[in-house]
Amino acid sequence: MNRNKLEQLSTSLQSIAGISEVIADVGEITAVVSPDNLIEVATALRDQHHFEQLIDLCAVDYSQFGATEWETGGSGFSRGVEAGSVGRLSFGDEVPEYDNDQPRFAVAYQLLSLKNNCRLRLKVYAVDNEFPVVPSVCDIWSCANWPEREAFDLMGVHFDGHPDLRRLLTDYGFVGHPFRKDFPLVGNVEMRYDPQKKRVIYEPVTIEPRVLVPRVIRNTTRREATDDSAVEKGES
């Protein structure tokens, strides 16, 4: 999208009540909405701003945002072998409780307007970290049905008003929400055929979790120097 269109869109978004923040970054616009206003804002976007299509829906778990395993500041380097990411979690490990005041779960909606040829990202932070609930947009865009089921399945975000909120991708009888950051990468159970019992049984995993490259954050200023498509640098 070109710069004019972006500015036009971000000013027209200001007129919609219920949008708490508009962020422009890398040539994209993100509008932050609270769960209470989501339905009204989404309806207004579809009917008055011609966002006919919901392209994608994505749930994000922010509980480990900014966590690293490898300190590079100060003097020298750490070895980077301390557990600190989901890659190193294994079955039965104690997972620290998320006790931050910040909302843990967010849902991002990618909208597309064919008429105006532009995109918009809606972002909703669920209020309750223990039981995240976001209203369902199935009545506004019918295609939200499956993506919402997927987000519920993988991330445990509940969608209020969804017609059929079942698990979608995981196995029948699966326990837990695998894409949450506190779910180990190697999983909790593994299954095999037991010749004695003559059936498939579930057991705790025996795979050793391993991380080949530790997670590290370095401050890079690359984008600010080269990017001219962004209207202004975003906060996130």
Next chain:
Amino acid sequence: MPEIRNYTLNFGPQHPAAHGVLRLVLEMDGEVVDRADPHVGLLHRGTEKLAESKPYNQTIGYMDRLDYVSMMCNEHGYVMAIEKLLGIEVPERAQYIRVMFDEITRLLNHLMWIGAHGLDVGAMSMFLYAFREREDLMDCYEAVSGARLHATYYRPGGVARDLPDSMPQYEASRFRSKADAGKLNEARSGSMLDFLEDFTDRFPGCVDEYETLLTDNRIWKQRLVGIGVVSPERALQLGFTGAMLRGSGIEWDLRKKQPYEVYDRMEFDIPVGTEGDCYDRYLVRMEEMRQSNRIIKQCIKWLRNNRGPVLTEDHKIAPPRRAEMKGDMESLIHHFKLFTEGFCLPAGEAYASIEHPKGEFGCFLVSDGANKPYRLKVRAPGFYHLAALDEMVQGHMLSDVVAVIGTQDIVFGEIDR
């Protein structure tokens, strides 16, 4: 007369027409479908979660395995999201190579689709014809990347290497005489571009061949015309993209509307259907193959006359040349850091999308500034198409379910992810 009751039918996951591992629970009223409930996830590998535990450049290979019949297009969506967050430019020659391979991939995908769709509906021979051409295109994959399917060829900032000057040759063996091998090697004597040009000269004739077999075929039309009709309004509501959306009469193609790489310099047309049934979608995809062929020809012409770098010179992102590493300390450090740690992206979010053979393929990337993605979400076009299966098959006969699955061009690698 016995009373006919509703009953539930289990279709798949080992049904040959289920295109992989689709389990479909059908509620039938006699032979008419009342409700279809697709059970997916049998191929769920957690690609997005795996990506969170690996540096950015190690995930490119996983992208191939999403939609495993249009490999390079998946990589393209992924590397574009990274490039967007990094804010780096791709060299012009690399952009042309990417466009060319995107279109080769589109042909590969559509050939696979026409073969499988034909097989489902009863046109057995289509499969053999389609795979004859696929073979040549996969040789192009092999020539540039060394792998026939999972290429891992695109890189943030360009492509892995330049086009080769020679093609792999056939050898005479117990099963192939020297004369036969020689005949097969005729087109392979020059560079990869020569081979591809020879293919693009032949290919429109091949599409004509498929069309003589199918387009006016009475059985083919009986099975497809008026089946799985989707109105333009519903197509938008259901999140359709690509050929599924164009088949319903909406002219929308990201290559034209939101051009990326060098698509704005290419001449091609967007075919659009009128009825929104399976037959229209068939016609749209057939025409797309001809248009892709046109784009490939234009790319070949440009690539022949213009040389240049194919990967960014920024060695924080792309490895330095091998020869440089031997004598230059800086290059050696760059190489070491790139392969042991990868590169960090600035914090932020980006959504990059491309016109994938099946529709809009997008990658939503959330970065917190680390060398691994914080969250990667893949927008797979087939996911939304399959979700609409219930609506498309309601009121149709059981045998039409197979035709609708075929027309949706479903691949489970991308739906289950």
